Amino acid sequence: MSQIQLPKSLEGKTVLIAGAAGFVPSTVAEFYLNLGAQVIGLDNFITGSKSNIELLEKYQNFTFFKQNIYQGLPNFSEQKIDYIFSLASPASPIDFSIIPLEIMRVNSEGTLALLELAKAKNARFLEASTSEVYGDPEIHPQTEDYFGHVNPIGPRACYDESKRFAEALTTSYAKKYGVDTRIIRIFNTYGPRMRPDDGRVIPNFINQALKGEDITIYGDGSQTRSFCFVTDLVDAIHNVMFSDVSTPFNIGNPDEYTIKECAEEIIKALGSKSKLSYHPLPKDDPKRRRPDMTKLQSICDYDPQISFQEGIQRTADYFKSKL
Numbered sequence: 002m003s004q005i006q007l008p009k010s011l012e013g014k015t016v017l018i019a020g021a022a023g024f025v026p027s028t029v030a031e032f033y034l035n036l037g038a039q040v041i042g043l044d045n046f047i048t049g050s051k052s053n054i055e056l057l058e059k060y061q062n063f064t065f066f067k068q069n070i071y072q073g074l075p076n077f078s079e080q081k082i083d084y085i086f087s088l089a090s091p092a093s094p095i096d097f098s099i100i101p102l103e104i105m106r107v108n109s110e111g112t113l114a115l116l117e118l119a120k121a122k123n124a125r126f127l128e129a130s131t132s133e134v135y136g137d138p139e140i141h142p143q144t145e146d147y148f149g150h151v152n153p154i155g156p157r158a159c160y161d162e163s164k165r166f167a168e169a170l171t172t173s174y175a176k177k178y179g180v181d182t183r184i185i186r187i188f189n190t191y192g193p194r195m196r197p198d199d200g201r202v203i204p205n206f207i208n209q210a211l212k213g214e215d216i217t218i219y220g221d222g223s224q225t226r227s228f229c230f231v232t233d234l235v236d237a238i239h240n241v242m243f244s245d246v247s248t249p250f251n252i253g254n255p256d257e258y259t260i261k262e263c264a265e266e267i268i269k270a271l272g273s274k275s276k277l278s279y280h281p282l283p284k285d286d287p288k289r290r291r292p293d294m295t296k297l298q299s300i301c302d303y304d305p306q307i308s309f310q311e312g313i314q315r316t317a318d319y320f321k322s323k324l
């Protein structure tokens with residue numbers, strides 16, 4: 002039985018989405034536009050796409066500001082804001098070596114600016130953290146009370162450590178200033194609006210399968226991941242935002258696949274002729290990833306609806322529409 006009262010409508014409420022041009026954030030924005038909220042989007046397009054904003058601009062209740070959030074926010078002095086979603090951050094491992102400082106700055110200075118805004122507006126604030134805060138975990142599946150196993154100077158450190166800092170900053174604003182905060186630790190998510198060249202495993206494999214190219218597997222493919230379809234993720238985000246719990250929640254889909262199984266499922270779902278090809282495993286690549294969802298499921302009826310096969314099909318249809 003759900004203990005959360007989810008609003009049927011958010012008419013009269015204003016939602017601010019940092020990172021609105023991105024894959025997950027634009028899907029969150031559209032969800033709240035459909036609930037009737039006024040939605041304000043912020044993005045500097047470092048990894049986001051203008052086409053996602055064009056889609057949101059079809060809604061009359063959407064306003065967009067092109068803005069790098071760690072270089073200052075637009076003037077919101079006359080603006081009521083009820084909910085702030087801190088979703089702006091590059092998230093793909095291919096970005097970690099190219100824009101590490103931008104990643105660290107948005108998760109630290111950007112999060113700080115949004116928390117200050119939440120404090121000034123008395124708005125509820127949600128920080129999108131990541132399963133990467135667990136690093137290469139020594140316990141499995143990962144529960145929220147696990148502190149993680151992170152290399153602070155490794156190739157993923159700019160992301161992992163800045164997200165850990167963002168969680169600490171969020172918690173400190175809640176404790177020191179009484180800001181009403183939520184934290185989510187998102188596990189691998191996929192779906193339409195991901196960049197086809199984003200470098201994450203699902204877009205890579207789908208693209209390779211669609212082109213009939215070899216599917217590149219790093220290591221022997223026995224490392225595991227859990228993949229959540231984006232609309233299921235948005236459902237979880239909504240439940241957390243409207244819960245009254247400020248400590249972190251894992252969110253994702255607990256079904257676990259080895260990377261090899263994932264490649265085989267994609268080949269099958271798309272009827273592709275691709276073969277698997279094996280390459281050296283990158284440093285610090287986590288061996289197992291699966292969210293323990295007990296905490297979220299103890300406060301709501303969250304149950305992912307989209308099967309991996311259906312999610313792959315929908316994502317592939319989106320990529321085909323972009324060819």
Ligand SMILES: NC(=O)c1ccc[n+]([C@@H]2O[C@H](COP(=O)([O-])OP(=O)(O)OC[C@H]3O[C@@H](n4cnc5c(N)ncnc54)[C@H](O)[C@@H]3O)[C@@H](O)[C@H]2O)c1
Nearest residue numbers: 020022023024025044045047048049069070089090187190
């Ligand atoms: N997709 C996943 O599997 C996943 C997993 C864990 C956590 N997350 C988190 O969810 C959020 C969204 O991730 P995504 O996968 O949709 O990535 P994304 O890159 O598609 O979206 C992030 C958006 O933030 C914008 N952005 C980045 N820095 C900015 C800045 N300084 N100012 C303004 N805008 C900025 C980007 O341009 C982009 O549009 C991120 O915080 C990410 O860390 C995602």
